Structures are given as C-alpha cells and as structure tokens.
Amino acid sequence: SQQGEEDPQALSIQEGENATMNCSYKTSINNLQWYRQNSGRGLVHLILIRSNEREKHSGRLRVTLDTSKKSSSLLITASRAADTASYFCATGPDTGRRALTFGSGTRLQVQP
Amino acid sequence: EPEVTQTPSHQVTQMGQEVILRCVPISNHLYFYWYRQILGQKVEFLVSFYNNEISEKSEIFDDQFSVERPDGSNFTLKIRSTKLEDSAMYFCASTYRQGPANTEAFFGQGTRLTVV
Numbered sequence: 001s002q003q004g005e006e007d008p009q010a011l012s013i014q015e016g017e018n019a020t021m022n023c024s025y026k027t028s029i030n031n032l033q034w035y036r037q038n039s040g041r042g043l044v045h046l047i048l049i050r051s052n053e054r055e056k057h058s059g060r061l062r063v064t065l066d067t068s069k070k071s072s073s074l075l076i077t078a079s080r081a082a083d084t085a086s087y088f089c090a091t092g093p094d095t096g097r098r099a100l101t102f103g104s105g106t107r108l109q110v111q112p
Numbered sequence: 113e114p115e116v117t118q119t120p121s122h123q124v125t126q127m128g129q130e131v132i133l134r135c136v137p138i139s140n141h142l143y144f145y146w147y148r149q150i151l152g153q154k155v156e157f158l159v160s161f162y163n164n165e166i167s168e169k170s171e172i173f174d175d176q177f178s179v180e181r182p183d184g185s186n187f188t189l190k191i192r193s194t195k196l197e198d199s200a201m202y203f204c205a206s207t208y209r210q211g212p213a214n215t216e217a218f219f220g221q222g223t224r225l226t227v228v
Contacts, residue, residue, distance in 0.1 A: 040201075040224070041221055041222070042220055042222050043205075045216040045217065045218065090155075099147075099160055099170075100217060101157070102147075102154050103154065104154050105154070
C-alpha cells in the first residue's frame, strides 16, 4: 500500500454518533495533518499533530498518532450533517521531499 | 481570514492547447505549491516554489509543466500542450515557512481542468 492510506474508504453514520477514521503510513514523518474536502471543493486544514505528540484536540476533533505503528486516527464526536465530506490524512516527511503526501481519503456521510 | 484564491474555478480546453492556472497565495507566505487530484483519486504533489525558483517537483511535473511568479502576488501553473489525462482538479497551496514541516498548508478552492 502507499503512504497515507485511510480506512474505512466510506463511512455512514447517524447525526450525533461519533466517526472514527484511521490512517496508516510507511515512512518517517515530521508531522501528520488531516484535511477535509467537501464535494468538488478545496481542502480545508483541520489539525496538525507532530511526530512527538500522541494526541491532540480541536473542538469536536480528536487526533491520535502512534509512530511505532505508523498510524493515526481522527475522531469526530457528536457528528452533524454538515460534517459530511471526505477526510484525508497527509504526512509531512522529516527528510527528503518536503511536500505533503496525501492518503486516498475516507468519505463520511452523516445522516440527519 | 486570509485565503488562497484560484482562478478560474473551471476551465475547459481542447487537447494540445496551452492553459494557465492562476493562484494568489496568502500575502505573507513564502512557499507555494501546486497539487492535483484526478477525479476519485488521491491528491498528488506537483511542485513547490520558493524564492522565485522551483524547490522540488514530482515525477508528474514534466517538461509540459512550468510555474512562475510573474509579480508579487500571482503564482501560475502553465501546461504547455494539454493531454486528456491532464484533466483534474488543480490546487494551489501556500505556507509561511517551508512546509509541511511544522506548519499547515492553506489550499485554494481549486481549478477544475477539463481537457476535451
């Protein structure tokens, strides 16, 4: 698999439920970022977690990072219909190329 | 809130034609990027630009592509002779410091390029 693979590929939940998305990566990273993309629109930065951090919160978002397993999770609590979007993880390498490497994304559908 | 703006939002062009995609990065940002996303696929890095030169590029960024910062505000991506497979959403991004180490990237809304 390639750098930055999310699972599940698609997730459908009811409003009020929590949504958990996972991301795995292969190489060493400086940081991992999560982005949101509404259908056909731009990428919106949600949260950045550095390689020396294990957990980070921002509003209803909670991100964890396990560098030993090369994985991260994004938890959206108390989801709303407006959270419906695709969510991508992106890794920032610690050496070599400095650009972000994106995963293939999780499509989240929150049913009202 | 500052934002990256891209124009046009949608461009249709004939195969073999040249296209120029335009971006206005956030004003105090120093590093600029182009990414693309073919429909249904991952967002892929094309090129990064700093201090008026390319700092890195991917395998996708071949001789058909070029970037320029013609003035103090615009950042452009030119595709010299478009191919059908160039059809994609093209995103411009900027960061204040050399990203993505330590800093988030701000993305524009994208230009949807359709080559017919």
